[in-house]
Amino acid sequence: MHPKPYLKLYLIILGAFLGVALVCFGLYQGLNSVRERAYLEALPAPLMSWVAAHPEFIGATTSPDLSGAWDFGIDARSELGAVELERLGYGQVIVDQDAGGLRWYMQLQDGSLLQLALDDPYRDLGEMSARLIARLFELQPGTSHGAGFADVGAALGVLVEPVVRQDQLPDQDVLDQLGDGHIGYDQPSASDPAQLFFRVHGEGLRSGQLMRVTLPPPFDPWAWPLLLLMFSILAAAVSGLVYLLLSRLHHRLASIENVVARIARGELDARVREGNQPVVDRLGYAFNSMAEHIQRLVGVQREMIHAVSHELRTPVARIRFGVQMLDDGGSDPEREKQLAAIDGDIQELDELIDEILTYARLEQGGPVLTLEEVNVSKIVRQVVSEQQSTHPKITISAPGVREQEDAALSDADPRYLHRAIQNLVGNATRYARSEVRVICHFEPETCRVDVEDDGTGVPEEYWDKVFTAFARLDDSRTRKSGGYGLGLSIVRRILFWHGGQAFVGRSEELGGARFSLVWPRRQPDLEAGERS
Template sequence: MLSRLSTRLRTSLAAGLAALLLLGGGAWWLRGHLYDAQLAAAESEARTQAREISTGYKFGQQLADKGQLPYLVLGSDGQVVIMSGPLTTQHLAGPLPPAVPNLAPDDWQSVQRITVGPAGGAAANRYSGRTFTAMGSWSPLLRKDGYQVKPQVGPFTVYVLATPFAAEASLRTIDPVLQAGVPAAALLVALMSWLATSRALRPVEAIRAELAEIGEHRLDRRVPVPPSGDEITRMARTTNATLDRLERSAAQQQRFVADASHELRSPIAALRTNLEVSLAHPERTDWPAATQEALTSVERLQQLTEDLLFLARGTRPETAGRPATVDLSTVLRELADQYRPAFGPRLALRVDAPDEVLVRGSRIRLHRLVRNLLDNARRHAATEVAMSVRQTARGCVLEVRDDGPGVPPEDRERIFEPFTRLDEARSRDAGGSGLGLAIAADVATRHGGTLRVAHAPRGARFVLELPSA
């Protein structure tokens, strides 16, 4: 249920609930602390008042109301001598409190709990509270209700009642404030959280709206970057960087499709022209030659289709298969045995490979990489193609060299792009589709290596670096 609410509403509810719990706990603590402080003050006042009354009795002062708190005095026989303040004899509920022990010293004190109020009435325990006692040793003259009474000699017990009335009055004063203030403060926190979250999410809404406007054909647009420099700013920059990559990828895809269409159109057009001319003039057609031309066009279409399919499959990790240990020396020797008959007497093929150079990867793809480099070298070489592989401290290095015209420095990065041909290699009759080096660079990258064109005194020198197994 809560997951369906908006982010700002969930945040506001969470902040309001947290504030309500925190403020409610604080209010409860403040209420208890205030009540305990008031009770402590009343108990301290009761103790002081009990000592003053006891001292007065001890030195023969006349009985009189003394102090603000209600009190009563018991004689040595345990009977009430005087009861002051709002207390009267009918207010006592239950048995009388005990008198002071006969053997108690003059400074004897104790804490008792007595209950006052009409016995058995509804107001019983009305004045219930903590009481403090003090003891006076004798009194020569006592007065009660304005009349002189028989002097009493002996200990007197003084009880002063520490009532909770002041504490309860303070709670009655503060309770309405807390009951109204705590919910109001929690509501204010929730409202401030709503406003702060709305303001914080405003750039996010702007980013979302801009992303909704960006379609397949409007990848040049970018989301606004707020100047705050916080997480939302970093998210906007990351989003724009992702859009940059998408735009470049879309442009590369469009260029790739256009180049592929152009490459496919040429052999298809040649094949169609050849067939149309042959059908229009069958009596003058050299059918074996026409068939050979058609077969050449079909082979070119087949090669181009295989290259396109290889690049398309290369983008899916599941097509690579499980990596295995591959011996590059064996790969070079196998390809040399396959290509020597095709080189003929015009070209020489030299192979320099140790007994074993191991790497981790796909044997099929690494085989395709070296074959593409060998095909490229064979098309441009004048008299010789050389292949070598060696182990190094960081991995292995494979080189394919030829003695052809070479690659200009300004074109050494561009030739690894799909359908790229240099001016000297524009002719499509040589069999190149413009995808061989792109496929080789893609395979090298997917194996954690690099493929580059290095400097050579003569011809082209392709260097492949791969990590060791």
């Protein structure tokens, strides 16, 4: 498995993810800056609007007994811009940031500006609201300007309620803050609404009553609408990326499908074009290999049909002629001679058919090999013995093969390996003058068998064609020398299915041809436990 296509796909996805992350981060920063500004402007608006309607209470939040660390008052001067002044004219609260920090403005009816400066807006506004409500309890124990304190709390944007149950009490450290008219502040976490506690001072039934002021929730930078927007952007980006990748994949698969349809119509030379998608291109490469194999098989079949029709025509014609001679009658010796000739022609046809069937079985997908651990030395000696008895006029030897028997074990199909060596030795006997040698070489990883003869050899310009089926290299390879041009092709296919190769060259010692078989000693299909 090559890592390059997967690394490329990973980089594409990573780049898309980083791009979406940058877009989401930019949107997050931009939207939150707008949201936070709107929140900061809306947070003090109820308090400033109420104070603007009751300017006599402006000093209530900064009285000596209720002093705070904020700046709250009326300022007739302002250096605000035209847009800010226009917004103030519409009764809006605006926030501005200067060297001193955040400052809020609101325009009163007389045109002056009510301004507010805070260090910690959320906490300071809560304490201001609590101090103002506490001041109202002191000045008017019952009501304030005819409105109940619950209404005042609602007008200030907070919830005001007395502490009447045990579970409403804050922690002890918050209660400890309530001495000397101070405000107790309680906020369990930064995302929780803060609660402020104070005791009512002065005369009346409410004196000493513990009150609780609950503020609105603080600013949440991860509000669900923002998260929904980020999720929508991410989903859209993922959908776009998946669509892009699948569209390219679909285009490549459609091109392969088109080539398949063309081959089905008989256009065997159709091929898948190379692309820039390694994963799909591997499929295209495998398909092209399959198409080439199919085209080659079809070509071999056509060649075989033409060659077989030509090769069978001669013996069939001789048989027909012989039969006609028998029909004409004649002496018994002549009839016996004709019958012997007919028998030889029939034997020749049988051998030819066997060669054709073997070659077709090897060429069209290969045989089912029965791999086992065999002794190559014994097979070589068996072939030499069989061929020597068949060709007594030729000296056939295998020098040193018996001494190599202990190192001659290899994984192979004994029947097909015997056939390959037998074909080479039989081919050598047809062209040798007097001698054929079979030499074995056993290396740790490979086995090699060389078959050499002292004949005229194979011209070098024909070395690439010698293993071609039905090949006729020169006039010396005629029917008189025997063979049908399939023996060497069968040898090549047998070696191919064993993971090896067949070569042709020139014998240095005998001067004739040298055919070599090389294949691996061990086959991956044969498990160690199956070796015998």
